[in-house]
Amino acid sequence: MPKKQTLKKIIKQKKEPKKFSFFDDVYDVVRQIPKGRVTSYGAIANYLGTKLSARMVGWAMNAAGTVKPKVPAQRVVNRNGMLSGKAHFSTPTKMEELLKKDGVNVEKDTVVNFKEIYWDPAIELNL
């Protein structure tokens, strides 16, 4: 995991032959989310130094299911702890099921005790 870097720099990298892009970075972080914990798009964006571009994180997740080592996108929710992306899973209930399997209680498309199991990469990975 590289240190914080500006999105512009990441974009620049994207131009490089190297395939390391913003998305790969996002995937990498998401894969490090411990079981039973969740985080938000904004937190990841913040960790990558682009906190104002949380949308890009979500956009990156859009391809999460298409990449090789599948990304546990179910552990990534919006700032309210709502499963905003559940519609993008194979089935609308898949995300919830996966979370519950992780030991995360979900109620009405929202993570219970979200704040308590919240995992912030910028803090946990502390850079």
Added chain:
DNA sequence: GCATTGACGAAGG
């Protein structure tokens, strides 16, 4: 190449 959209988030009314 401009316009629209999007799994977000903060700020303003």
Added chain:
DNA sequence: CCCTTCGCCAATG
């Protein structure tokens, strides 16, 4: 406290 607007930037038409 709910709703709207704006910023962010890649992808898509």
